[in-house]
Amino acid sequence: MGRRNFIKGMAAASAAVATPALALSxxxxxxxxxxxxxxxxxxxxxxxxxxxxxxxxxxxxxxxxxxxxxxxxxxxxxxxxxxxxxxxxxxxxxxxxxxxxxxxxxxxxxxxxxxxxxxxxxxxxxxxxxxxxxxxxxxxxxxxxxxxxxxxxxxxxxxxxxxxxxxxxxxxxxxxxxxxxxxxxxxxxxxxxxxxxxxxxxxxxxxxxxxxxxxxxxxxxxxxxxxxxxxxxxxxxxxxxxxxxxxxxxxxxxxxxxxxxxxxxxxxxxxxxxxxxxxxxQSGPWASPDEGGFGYVSNYSIYNFPHSIAVDRRTGLRFMDEIADRKTRADAQLERRDEQGNPNPPLMITSYKQSKQHPTAKKVLKYGVGWKFDSVEALAEHFGVPLAPLKQQIEEYNGYVKTGVDKQFGKNMAKAKGKYLEAPFTVVRLWPKxxxxxxxxxxxxxxxxxxxxxxxxxxxxxxxxxxxxxxxxxxxxxxxxxxxxxxxxxxxxxxxxx
Amino acid sequence: MGRRNFIKGMAAASAAVATPALALSxxxxxxxxxxxxxxxxxxxxxxxxxxxxxxxxxxxxxxxxxxxxxxxxxxxxxxxxxxxxxxxxxxxxxxxxxxxxxxxxxxxxxxxxxxxxxxxxxxxxxxxxxxxxxxxxxxxxxxxxxxxxxxxxxxxxxxxxxxxxxxxxxxxxxxxxxxxxxxxxxxxxxxxxxxxxxxxxxxxxxxxxxxxxxxxxxxxxxxxxxxxxxxxxxxxxxxxxxxxxxxxxxxxxxxxxxxxxxxxxxxxxxxxxxxxxxxxxQSGPWASPDEGGFGYVSNYSIYNFPHSIAVDRRTGLRFMDEIADRKTRADAQLERRDEQGNPNPPLMITSYKQSKQHPTAKKVLKYGVGWKFDSVEALAEHFGVPLAPLKQQIEEYNGYVKTGVDKQFGKNMAKAKGKYLEAPFTVVRLWPKxxxxxxxxxxxxxxxxxxxxxxxxxxxxxxxxxxxxxxxxxxxxxxxxxxxxxxxxxxxxxxxxx
Known part of the structure; x- marks a missing residue:
């Protein structure tokens, strides 16, 4: 996933911009x-x-x-x-x-x-x-x-x-x-x-x-x-x-x-x-930089956020309550920019078992705006995420699924009950639109x-x-x-x- | 300082409210x-x-x-x-x-x-x-x-x-x-x-x-x-x-x-x-509920904030960087509301020795919208502030004056250099306008x-x-x-x- 594709995705959304005509009462x-x-x-x-x-x-x-x-x-x-x-x-x-x-x-x-x-x-x-x-x-x-x-x-x-x-x-x-x-x-x-x-x-x-x-x-x-x-x-x-x-x-x-x-x-x-x-x-915190407009990922991630984690690819760690309000999440994502101020889209990681319950999972994979991995190692390698912290993050999060209490960001875990994060995983990238x-x-x-x-x-x-x-x-x-x-x-x- | 006076102060500012006339191009x-x-x-x-x-x-x-x-x-x-x-x-x-x-x-x-x-x-x-x-x-x-x-x-x-x-x-x-x-x-x-x-x-x-x-x-x-x-x-x-x-x-x-x-x-x-x-x-974080409009206190506190502390009267503790931007400070003050949501104006405490350097100190005391106390005990008693935490807060703050580093709120202490908080004190109450x-x-x-x-x-x-x-x-x-x-x-x- 090069920067070129990323920018292509960003541009697609706003290709057709109109200047409104002069209306006059x-x-x-x-x-x-x-x-x-x-x-x-x-x-x-x-x-x-x-x-x-x-x-x-x-x-x-x-x-x-x-x-x-x-x-x-x-x-x-x-x-x-x-x-x-x-x-x-x-x-x-x-x-x-x-x-x-x-x-x-x-x-x-x-x-x-x-x-x-x-x-x-x-x-x-x-x-x-x-x-x-x-x-x-x-x-x-x-x-x-x-x-x-x-x-x-x-x-x-x-x-x-x-x-x-x-x-x-x-x-x-x-x-x-x-x-x-x-x-x-x-x-x-x-x-x-x-x-x-x-x-x-x-x-x-x-x-x-x-x-x-x-x-x-x-x-x-x-x-x-x-x-x-x-x-x-x-x-x-x-x-x-x-x-x-x-x-x-x-x-x-x-x-x-x-x-x-x-x-x-x-x-x-x-x-x-x-x-x-x-x-x-308002910017939507569920959108993907890998496709134009609302696309497939938005629906996919809206459905999956309750039982998924979003991590910064540089650290492998969560950085927000995945079901906070839109502004809170969009702001948190925008803070992930790299040192040069460029977008650094976080990864949303979901158990494939859960994501396939919603019809958008199939489309996300079919159109190449989402990826499926058989192991956390394969996922980490593909995106260059440090493996050890990511593994520990997943383990820690699964602890919250078990206890029903998110000690990191206070996420309401009710809808995540019994839905442990486990391989195979589906992953999409997030950036607000x-x-x-x-x-x-x-x-x-x-x-x-x-x-x-x-x-x-x-x-x-x-x-x-x-x-x-x-x-x-x-x-x-x-x-x-x-x-x-x-x-x-x-x-x-x-x-x-x- | 009863609630009646407080409300009187609040109302004075907006007594004369006009409905703008119908302008039509x-x-x-x-x-x-x-x-x-x-x-x-x-x-x-x-x-x-x-x-x-x-x-x-x-x-x-x-x-x-x-x-x-x-x-x-x-x-x-x-x-x-x-x-x-x-x-x-x-x-x-x-x-x-x-x-x-x-x-x-x-x-x-x-x-x-x-x-x-x-x-x-x-x-x-x-x-x-x-x-x-x-x-x-x-x-x-x-x-x-x-x-x-x-x-x-x-x-x-x-x-x-x-x-x-x-x-x-x-x-x-x-x-x-x-x-x-x-x-x-x-x-x-x-x-x-x-x-x-x-x-x-x-x-x-x-x-x-x-x-x-x-x-x-x-x-x-x-x-x-x-x-x-x-x-x-x-x-x-x-x-x-x-x-x-x-x-x-x-x-x-x-x-x-x-x-x-x-x-x-x-x-x-x-x-x-x-x-x-x-x-x-924008609401001004330096205004007083004890007078109408901009009044005397605004100028007084703008001048004195760098070498003063603002404390919550219920705790005797600071709650903000006293020279943060206006919105940060106004928001911090508005969060001091009591359990019923009523205003709970914080106290701004200044060494009299410092406040008297600015001409407004005299006016603030003269018009009864500021008070002078010979000791921290007298101050605490007048406003019902718990004495021990207030004393400790002042002592702690004076440590920051000495080291030049505010460990509580990261205030820039450059203008406070050598200006220790000490009796006698002048005090005004703050509430955004x-x-x-x-x-x-x-x-x-x-x-x-x-x-x-x-x-x-x-x-x-x-x-x-x-x-x-x-x-x-x-x-x-x-x-x-x-x-x-x-x-x-x-x-x-x-x-x-x-």
């Missing part, structure tokens, strides 16, 4: 409307789709989803398909004690004091409803729960395809069935405002090709009841993410779909939305976008999902984005149609 | 101009005054400063008057080795990886020029340097009045002398934009009374060369600071002038400026405000000082704001008149 006065809809939804990920379905169920009509890309689903379609909810059927089956309070408490801890407790509570209390919406639409999940980093109990469902597409596809089908109008290659280009600065309509460009900003036809769409902006994060907007963190250059890998460039969020700031927590950009933007526009628990001068809702403007900011604070827990997107999308529809 | 097309200026400067603090003086020196003409409050100087006039610069006459006199590189390195460390190195370097390289501008205008400084938290060498000048007014007053006089037009009670109300979204003019309200948003007369001012926004931070805007950090309620003390409400910054976001680091709001907003609009090292969609400068729009974001990263070092404000103000003038 303007007064609606005197505009000739091309069309009228009741509810305009910008973006077709979890939040947009859930908003449309909920609006239809509440009797809404004339609802159109605008998606700038050719393919529906946005970044939601390519994430891990992990869905956290308290008090679910699987928790009942597995006998797990959980509650919205417990889920909120876990999230507040990761948020490091600045998360929005009200919104977190609202989401946790309605997460099961949202999960039910996906089940009703035909989404399929693994028959077991996972316990992701920072969660105090197993509460995470995962789609059988280990991918968000396992949710967006059924929801999309449901939208079509319910008669939601779906328009792809249609880019939001700005708001049309009434005289008080509220939203009266939107400008969209139909026949848009990503990166080609002046093609297609501009249309002015009058909006009867409300616009729901559900356009996701800005992890692929290099300028904007570097403004917040100069280290997040184009060289740094990114798990997001290439359309995650944030221009609708920027346009909301231009009509007075409050920018919140823009500086808090830009994954999620905690920042965005401020909303209230009714999904209303607030005006920065008055603190009151901007008329007819709603937002849901990653485009909003402040809900998670400094660090979002894994599998808490899908419930947030869906619940807040549903909430926007309810607020509009109440 | 609009197209300039068709506007009837009331007046034309070459350069419009919004705000009369360090940045605005330095910009005006520099513009005049470069041959600029028709320059007007707009100040919304009745009094000039803004928040700058009431801060500590601390000015960091490398390679100054006082450093030469004291034989201190320093350089812009060293100053930048100190700041990057406090910025925790996300500071803007280019701007920090630009400021450090021009800091002496800015200091000279204040000297030329007649500012007077103590004849010794201070070493503030996070600085690796003493490089901080302080005005003889221990207050920023010792700089703003001379600069203001200089502005008048140079023929700058000064307009107080004149509030910026929005930009007037050309067809490309650049700035063509501004709206101001003359005869404005703070908090009374509809009085006075609206004027449309055409701007020939540029607008420099130098309006400071938003620490007094409770909604906005709580959007970033829900714990910063109106109950939390604030050192800022009441006009620090941030509406010009919000308006820049509305014309497309990039919001950067809004989540990073909201002090400085690292967040604001993104600028480049030319002080140009960048457009969030294009990454290019917004035509004729410049910003300098606390209203800008990203320069300092997570935590700004003390005494680095005045050089930044002044250098970037001067830089804006140079860019405009180049």
């Amino acid at each position: 303007e007064p609606a006065k005197g505009i000739k409307w091309d069309k009228q809809v009741d509810i305009a939804i910008i973006g077709s990920g979890f939040a947009g789709l859930a908003a449309a379905i909920e609006a239809k169920r509440l009797g809404g009509n004339n609802i159109e989803i605008f998606e700038k890309m050719a393919v529906y689903g946005g970044n939601s379609a390519i994430n891990g398909g992990l869905f956290a909810a308290p008090n679910t059927p699987l928790q009942a089956k597995e006998g797990r004690k959980d509650s919205p309070d417990t889920m909120v408490a876990d999230q507040l801890k990761a948020g490091r004091g600045i998360a929005d407790e009200k919104i977190l509570r609202h989401v946790a209390e309605h997460a099961m409803e949202a999960l039910q919406m996906t089940l009703d639409a035909g989404a399929e999940y693994h028959p077991y729960l996972q316990q992701l980093g920072g969660h105090s109990v197993p509460r995470t469902y995962q789609t059988t395809v280990s991918c968000g597409g396992g949710i967006t596809q059924p929801l999309l089908k449901e939208c079509k069935k319910l008669g939601v109008t779906l328009s792809n290659r249609t880019k939001f280009e700005g708001f049309l405002l009434d005289e008080q600065g509220g939203v009266e309509g939107i400008k969209v460009r139909r026949g848009y090709y990503f990166g080609k900003e002046d093609g297609g036809n501009l249309e002015h769409i009058k909006v009867g009841k409300g616009v729901i902006v559900a356009t996701g994060g800005f992890a692929q907007n290099i300028n904007l993410r570097m403004a917040q963190d100069p280290t997040l250059t184009s060289e740094v890998g990114c798990t997001n779909a290439k359309g995650a460039t944030g221009e609708a969020m920027l346009e909301m700031f231009r009509v007075g939305a409050v920018p919140v927590h823009m500086a808090h950009i 830009v994954h999620y933007c905690q920042g965005g526009v401020q909303i209230n628990p009714r999904a209303e976008v607030l005006n920065s001068m008055t603190g009151k809702p901007i008329s007819k403007l709603f937002a849901a999902g990653e485009v909003t900011g402040g809900t998670h604070g400094v660090s979002r827990l894994g599998s808490c984005s899908i419930p947030e997107c869906m619940v807040m999308g549903m909430t926007a529809a309810r607020t509009i149609l109440a | 609009e197209p300039a097309k068709g506007i009837k101009w009331d007046k034309q200026v070459d350069i419009a400067i919004i705000g009369s603090g360090f940045a605005g005054l330095a910009a005006a003086i520099e513009a005049k020196r470069l041959g600029g003409n028709n320059i007007e400063i707009f100040e919304k409050m009745a009094v000039y100087g803004g928040n700058s006039a009431i801060n500590g008057g601390l000015f960091a610069a490398p390679n100054t006459p006082l450093q030469a006199k004291e034989g201190r080795k320093d350089s812009p590189d060293t100053m930048v390195a100190d700041q990057l460390k406090a910025g925790r990886g996300i500071a803007d190195e280019k701007i920090l370097r630009h400021v450090a390289e021009h800091a002496m020029e800015a200091l000279q501008m204040t000297l030329d205008a007649g500012a007077e400084y103590h004849p010794y340097l201070q070493q503030l938290g996070g600085h690796s060498v003493p490089r901080t000048y302080q005005t003889t009045v221990s207050c920023g007014g010792g700089i703003t007053q001379p600069l203001l006089k200089e502005c008048k002398k140079l023929g700058v037009t000064l307009s107080n009670r004149t509030k910026f109300e929005g930009f007037l934009l050309d067809e490309q979204g650049g700035v063509e003019g501004i709206k101001v309200r003359r005869g404005y009374y703070f908090g009374k948003e509809d009085g006075g007369n609206l004027e449309h001012i055409k701007v020939g060369k540029g607008v420099i926004v130098a309006t400071g931070g938003f620490a007094q805007n409770i909604n906005l600071r709580m959007a970033q950090d829900p714990t910063l309620t109106s109950e939390v003390g604030c050192t800022n002038a009441k006009g620090a409400t941030g509406e010009a910054m919000l308006e820049m976001f509305r014309v497309g400026a990039v919001p950067v680091h809004m989540a990073h709001i 909201v002090h400085y907003c690292q967040g604001g609009v993104q600028i480049n090292p030319r002080a140009e405000v960048l457009n969030s969609m294009t990454g290019k400068p917004i035509s004729k729009l410049f910003a300098a000082g606390e209203v800008t974001g990203g320069t300092h990263g997570v935590s700004r070092l003390g005494s680095c704001s005045i050089p930044e404000c002044m250098v970037m103000g001067m830089t804006a003038a140079r860019t405009i008149l180049a």
Whole structure:
């Protein structure tokens, strides 16, 4: 595994970087409307789709989803398909004690004091409803729960395809069935405002090709009841993410779909939305430098962290709680840089017996982004890890598996019970990739976008999902984005149609 | 010192909280101009005054400063008057080795990886020029340097009045002398934009009374060369600071002038400026809960920290490096909360012999926000500190003074040399107050405000000082704001008149 491949892997993720086009809002006065809809939804990920379905169920009509890309689903379609909810059927089956309070408490801890407790509570209390919406639409999940980093109990469902597409596809089908109008290659280009600065309509460009900003036809769409902006994060907007963190250059890998460039969020700031927590950009601590984007390793390692160790290849020793929250782990990995400041990806070591329980193990090995070793000696030789300390580390860790107490990093060993680390091993390399933007526009628990001068809702403007900011604070827990997107999308529809 | 007084102290700081008025930019097309200026400067603090003086020196003409409050100087006039610069006459006199590189390195460390190195370097390289501008205008400084938290060498000048007014007053006089037009009670109300979204003019309200948003007369001012926004931070805007950090309620003390409400910054976001680091709001670790605002204790403790200890009154023990950067210290103090989560202000203990070297010691004692004790026993009894551990702590600390090595917290003991802690003592109580907003609009090292969609400068729009974001990263070092404000103000003038 040379440095060349490493860099190749890093570059692949951010090859296609777009500069967002100039969106500009303007007064609606005197505009000739091309069309009228009741509810305009910008973006077709979890939040947009859930908003449309909920609006239809509440009797809404004339609802159109605008998606700038050719393919529906946005970044939601390519994430891990992990869905956290308290008090679910699987928790009942597995006998797990959980509650919205417990889920909120876990999230507040990761948020490091600045998360929005009200919104977190609202989401946790309605997460099961949202999960039910996906089940009703035909989404399929693994028959077991996972316990992701920072969660105090197993509460995470995962789609059988280990991918968000396992949710967006059924929801999309449901939208079509319910008669939601779906328009792809249609880019939001700005708001049309009434005289008080509220939203009266939107400008969209139909026949848009990503990166080609002046093609297609501009249309002015009058909006009867409300616009729901559900356009996701800005992890692929290099300028904007570097403004917040100069280290997040184009060289740094990114798990997001290439359309995650944030221009609708920027346009909301231009009509007075409050920018919140823009500086808090999350890197995924489960990603691999050996493949582009989210890839196979992310799902693989999310599943395997509870019963694996991550070691520094220079020492053979652990350096973190493998199921701490994402920020804690990403920071710990980034501290492994070598003396010249170059990435020094740690190794995640798993018993093959355990890793093969999840379908991603096969793919990781097939595509050469993971390796299988029959002995610790072979593993150590391949990666140049000092053998004696590594052997001792494994032995020590197995002691923690036995006692249930991790004396090194205080890892919760409940999910590791009986799962001793033993040959043959599977190994992947880890290095953080830009994954999620905690920042965005401020909303209230009714999904209303607030005006920065008055603190009151901007008329007819709603937002849901990653485009909003402040809900998670400094660090979002894994599998808490899908419930947030869906619940807040549903909430926007309810607020509009109440 | 009862809890009642404590809360009274906390509340005093934020008694006068204003909701910023609705500022709204609009197209300039068709506007009837009331007046034309070459350069419009919004705000009369360090940045605005330095910009005006520099513009005049470069041959600029028709320059007007707009100040919304009745009094000039803004928040700058009431801060500590601390000015960091490398390679100054006082450093030469004291034989201190320093350089812009060293100053930048100190700041990057406090910025925790996300500071803007280019701007920090630009400021450090021009800091002496800015200091000279204040000297030329007649500012007077103590004849010794201070070493503030996070600085690796003493490089901080302080005005003889221990207050920023010792700089703003001379600069203001200089502005008048140079023929700058000064307009107080004149509030910026929005930009007037050309067809490309650049700035063509501004709206101001003359005869404005703070908090009374509809009085006075609206004027449309055409701007020939540029607008420099130098309006400071938003620490007094409770909604906005709580959007970033829900714990910063109106109950939390604030050192800022009441006009620090941030509406010009919000308006820049509305014309497309990039919001950067809004989540990073700094609390001052040298403030006292026993008085409102910046008060006397802040200056007192900034001066005395190098040769003092801060102890938890419940244990009598130190809990931090007393000259770590501000965030490290504020976080350490906030962790002293009692079991119910109530503030538990630590005690700062200083030898009276040392504290009386600075003029604030007298005031702190006179106004009852500091106490003098003849013995450690009297001190311990007054505050209910366990005596034995406190005595041992003082003895241990005096060992560090002797050896020059702090084995507890790694404090740099250079400035404590020979300054043993001994009776009589002076004591103040510490609790952080909201002090400085690292967040604001993104600028480049030319002080140009960048457009969030294009990454290019917004035509004729410049910003300098606390209203800008990203320069300092997570935590700004003390005494680095005045050089930044002044250098970037001067830089804006140079860019405009180049």
